[in-house]
Amino acid sequence: MNTSVFQKIYTRLERITKATCVVRAQNVGYDELATVEGRIAQVVKIMGDEVTLQVFGGTEGIPTNGEVIFTGKPPTLKVGDDLAGRFFNAYGQPIDGGPEIDGEEREIGGPSVNPVKRKQPSELIATGIAGIDLNNTLVTGQKIPFFADPDQPYNQVMAMVALRAKADKIILGGMGLLNDDFLYFRNVFENAGALHRIITFVNTTQDPPVERLLIPDMVLTAAEYFAVDKQEKVLVLLTDMTLYADALSIVSNRMDQIPSKDSMPGSLYSDLARLYEKAVQFEAGGSITIVAVTTLSGGDITHAIPDNTGYITEGQLFLRRNTDIGKVIIDPFRSLSRLKNLVIGKKTRADHPQVMNAAIRLYADAINARTKQENGFDLTSYDKRTLDFSRDYAEQLLAIDVNIDPEKMLNVAWNLFSAYFSKEEVAIKKEFSDLYWPTK
Amino acid sequence: MTATLTKTKGKVYGIISNLVIIDADGPFAQNEICYILAGNTRLMAEVIKAEGNKAYTQVFENTRGLKTGADAEFTGHMLEATLGPGLLSGNYDGLMNNLSTMDGIFIKRGDYTPTLDETKEWYFTPIAAIGDRVAAGEWVGEVNENSIRHKIMVPFVLQGQFIIKSIVSEGSYSINKTIAILTDQSGYETQITMTQKWPVKKSLTLYKEKPRPFIMMETGVRTMDILNPMLQGGTGFIPGPFGSGKTVLQQSISRQAEADIVIVAACGERANEVVDLFTEFPELDDPWTGRKLMERTIIIANTSNMPVAAREASMYSAMTLAEYYRSMGLKVLLLADSTSRWAQALREMSNRLEELPGPDAFPMDLPSSISNFYSRAGFVYLNNDHTGSITFIGTVSPAGGNLKEPVTESTKKAARCFYALSQQRADSKRYPAIDPIDSYSKYLEYTEFQKTLSSLISPDWADKVSGIKNLLIRGKEAKEQINILGDDGVSVDFHVTFWHSEVIDAVILQQDAFDHIDSRTPLIRQKYMTDNVLKLINTPFYFESFEDVQPFFKKIIDKYKQMNYSEFESEAFNIFEEELQKITEGKKMKL
Numbered sequence A: 001m002n003t004s005v006f007q008k009i010y011t012r013l014e015r016i017t018k019a020t021c022v023v024r025a026q027n028v029g030y031d032e033l034a035t036v037e038g039r040i041a042q043v044v045k046i047m048g049d050e051v052t053l054q055v056f057g058g059t060e061g062i063p064t065n066g067e068v069i070f071t072g073k074p075p076t077l078k079v080g081d082d083l084a085g086r087f088f089n090a091y092g093q094p095i096d097g098g099p100e101i102d103g104e105e106r107e108i109g110g111p112s113v114n115p116v117k118r119k120q121p122s123e124l125i126a127t128g129i130a131g132i133d134l135n136n137t138l139v140t141g142q143k144i145p146f147f148a149d150p151d152q153p154y155n156q157v158m159a160m161v162a163l164r165a166k167a168d169k170i171i172l173g174g175m176g177l178l179n180d181d182f183l184y185f186r187n188v189f190e191n192a193g194a195l196h197r198i199i200t201f202v203n204t205t206q207d208p209p210v211e212r213l214l215i216p217d218m219v220l221t222a223a224e225y226f227a228v229d230k231q232e233k234v235l236v237l238l239t240d241m242t243l244y245a246d247a248l249s250i251v252s253n254r255m256d257q258i259p260s261k262d263s264m265p266g267s268l269y270s271d272l273a274r275l276y277e278k279a280v281q282f283e284a285g286g287s288i289t290i291v292a293v294t295t296l297s298g299g300d301i302t303h304a305i306p307d308n309t310g311y312i313t314e315g316q317l318f319l320r321r322n323t324d325i326g327k328v329i330i331d332p333f334r335s336l337s338r339l340k341n342l343v344i345g346k347k348t349r350a351d352h353p354q355v356m357n358a359a360i361r362l363y364a365d366a367i368n369a370r371t372k373q374e375n376g377f378d379l380t381s382y383d384k385r386t387l388d389f390s391r392d393y394a395e396q397l398l399a400i401d402v403n404i405d406p407e408k409m410l411n412v413a414w415n416l417f418s419a420y421f422s423k424e425e426v427a428i429k430k431e432f433s434d435l436y437w438p439t440k
Numbered sequence B: 001m002t003a004t005l006t007k008t009k010g011k012v013y014g015i016i017s018n019l020v021i022i023d024a025d026g027p028f029a030q031n032e033i034c035y036i037l038a039g040n041t042r043l044m045a046e047v048i049k050a051e052g053n054k055a056y057t058q059v060f061e062n063t064r065g066l067k068t069g070a071d072a073e074f075t076g077h078m079l080e081a082t083l084g085p086g087l088l089s090g091n092y093d094g095l096m097n098n099l100s101t102m103d104g105i106f107i108k109r110g111d112y113t114p115t116l117d118e119t120k121e122w123y124f125t126p127i128a129a130i131g132d133r134v135a136a137g138e139w140v141g142e143v144n145e146n147s148i149r150h151k152i153m154v155p156f157v158l159q160g161q162f163i164i165k166s167i168v169s170e171g172s173y174s175i176n177k178t179i180a181i182l183t184d185q186s187g188y189e190t191q192i193t194m195t196q197k198w199p200v201k202k203s204l205t206l207y208k209e210k211p212r213p214f215i216m217m218e219t220g221v222r223t224m225d226i227l228n229p230m231l232q233g234g235t236g237f238i239p240g241p242f243g244s245g246k247t248v249l250q251q252s253i254s255r256q257a258e259a260d261i262v263i264v265a266a267c268g269e270r271a272n273e274v275v276d277l278f279t280e281f282p283e284l285d286d287p288w289t290g291r292k293l294m295e296r297t298i299i300i301a302n303t304s305n306m307p308v309a310a311r312e313a314s315m316y317s318a319m320t321l322a323e324y325y326r327s328m329g330l331k332v333l334l335l336a337d338s339t340s341r342w343a344q345a346l347r348e349m350s351n352r353l354e355e356l357p358g359p360d361a362f363p364m365d366l367p368s369s370i371s372n373f374y375s376r377a378g379f380v381y382l383n384n385d386h387t388g389s390i391t392f393i394g395t396v397s398p399a400g401g402n403l404k405e406p407v408t409e410s411t412k413k414a415a416r417c418f419y420a421l422s423q424q425r426a427d428s429k430r431y432p433a434i435d436p437i438d439s440y441s442k443y444l445e446y447t448e449f450q451k452t453l454s455s456l457i458s459p460d461w462a463d464k465v466s467g468i469k470n471l472l473i474r475g476k477e478a479k480e481q482i483n484i485l486g487d488d489g490v491s492v493d494f495h496v497t498f499w500h501s502e503v504i505d506a507v508i509l510q511q512d513a514f515d516h517i518d519s520r521t522p523l524i525r526q527k528y529m530t531d532n533v534l535k536l537i538n539t540p541f542y543f544e545s546f547e548d549v550q551p552f553f554k555k556i557i558d559k560y561k562q563m564n565y566s567e568f569e570s571e572a573f574n575i576f577e578e579e580l581q582k583i584t585e586g587k588k589m590k591l
């Protein structure tokens, strides 16, 4: 749509707040983009002829006679195969010095997939990390975040998962990303020779925070292009969704909305679900898988951001430091892949579900034994064996630096079982222990 | 609604997300449906507040690109569901648009598809005859819908008595064909078809009596059936933090429960979970009839990425369908996942309307909305003395897993069964994570249920159930003592008491929803295993020291688990049972 013919310039702002300004205008569409003194803004409220614009870059220095121009359309992204290998800002403008994308212009934040047109996900994503593949198996079309404290190496683990995932395209959305981390991703992808299948949309800590709100929609619009139009397997990386949610709360606070828990807007669940639900497996073979990062404060998962996220995503991968082995592990208790049941024991060996559960049960017993020990009580032989088991289990299977294939993971687990326990203590279906219990 | 509501028109005045304010040129009603014209697409909206000539509406669609001055047209009626044969096996959105007949991969805004297939013919058999006196809700004929006899009823909205002037003979008709003509006292004629509409927010009360529920509804989930049974026409809710097993539990119930019709309302949850149902239900067998599960199921999917305002509609639509089938004398099971998302949708709108907020910014009338909704469930005697029931089980997703929040607290007042999922149990993979001590079924206190229960299972069953609950509590207390005093700081009895509760937990409470045998335990097997476990617990064993206790019970639990994984009374089952006996024989206290 060519709008320049209709462009009307308004030069009288009725009100200006930190994030918004109000102008009297006619014939403006909801969600439409505009510029205010050259800064990009979006229509967030229309009441009679009063139009409220959210100025992404903030309103500092905007005068009451600021120039407002409406573009006649919501935010869009030009899509095409040329997106591959390129770097963009939150508005979808190239930041790598390359040319504009010459492609079809699509509205971002488009409609939802009809649920009856989805296919049940069934393709396992092998990452080599046993804490993921054994206990929390990922599947294409899944949406899952890492829950991690800010000092944990979540971006590294995410980059590792991305490179091992055999995706046709990897689309990275950086929100409030430190410039160093941005360069880290770029280096890792470059060294792996993968840059040509990576697309990056980034808002770094140097950019205005509210601009972040556009990043996921930009990323997902590009993802839908490759997954729907090109039937490719697309892996979307979103880091850090906590900073995205913070931007939501900044906006809603400035618009005087009634906050709910943890000063987050009451619509947080819907706002996040709208994005995460873009993860999908299509009948025709294309898919969008979303791996995100939600940083926690002090490990608190009851905070509104991780809490709402957990209610939306198909599980979460919880990074935790294990003091026993001095390494970061994928915590087997709070971590979950809700889609694992679609593949484990089906795409992997039949004993997988039982082995996974038995190991976690024994690990839980070790936690109890540790508590007992800390309270100064004597340990039984079983207690002691669970402690030994838990150390080996953490080292050989839970640590994020493990890189083995799923069959090997199961064998390692059986070896640990037989090293420390009797068959009854492990309590796995007889048909499996008959087959896999190592003979000494 | 009344006919005084002529077609009022209006123009869009204001837009805040999906709250659209319309300047109306005439009267309009609270909850009236209107359509807003955004370019060439008609967006459906519902009036939620009136102020002067301004209609505040919640739009069931994205409002992107909508402009002030856009035309709006009021319809004169509230949100309605279209009822009739062909609902079963259907997949609908919250507004009862048929998802399966929509074009394209993406849901296009304003793409409203008819609920029912208007061309399909159904073989109609009359029940009523010319000259019969009938009233709203009475059965005039029936058609075969999948495996059920779908009753064609006098439209629920008709008031007063009618005489059947004519009725078609047995044969095939499409739903819009007139199948009977009714005359009222003044001779006025009404033509009826096999389809009718009903405003979903109004409860359908065309029954004679609604007694307290008194018949068990078997779910095959041991911890429910044994400890806290659900009844036909009963209400219950499942609160739990994310990942604690709400959806898996509801899905087990939807597959296994003893019901004629199952309606699943996926309200603001994950699309992939609905895809599970779409994919698996056409393949899986209904354990009660041997037919495919999908044949008895209706899915209403308003997933979290679908328009927020339609979440509320999805709940009411689902309840209306349940009431429709209950009026046919059927046992309906209604499941909603999650009712918290509905409450959140109400909160979003209430905040946009800048209403005075209640606790946690939820609307002040949340408790009454919830209790009104739950009150629509129930067991009924219809006017023709047939019985029907709606059993309703909703999940609740408490913020931060904290049960002291408005949705959980309001629901607790409305529902009679409480299945609390515990984070601790889920963390240690003790599924289903229903806390056996905090959860309850108020129905166990109903004397009329106690009667049917004792004849259904055995006269001493209620005593056994409370015995099990006591054992679980005592086990928990023993564990606490052991933790405080140390393994050797307490007598061996404490260990035995604790391990008794562990046996109950492992054998009865824990159940693998993904194992095709363990996932569903018929009542007869539940009784067998319960009796078996109780016998073991009542057997005195001899232990040298506390160190002796755990290995013994671990062996026992292992054998019981192998039994749970084997076909009931199969060779494998019997072998494990014999092995179990051998282990226990050797340990028995010599008297």
Ligand SMILES: Nc1ncnc2c1ncn2[C@@H]1O[C@H](COP(=O)(O)OP(=O)(O)O)[C@@H](O)[C@H]1O
Pocket: A336, A337, A338, A339, A341, B240, B241, B242, B243, B244, B245, B246, B247, B248, B249, B431, B432, B433, B511, B512, B513, B514
């Ligand atoms: N009865 C069960 N048997 C085995 N696994 C279960 C059971 N219930 C829950 N789970 C596990 O817990 C996960 C989360 O369950 P879900 O019902 O989706 O949780 P919620 O709806 O409460 O968020 C499932 O993906 C599954 O791995």
Ligand SMILES: [Mg+2]
Pocket: B246, B247, B248, B269, B337
């Ligand atoms: Mg759920």
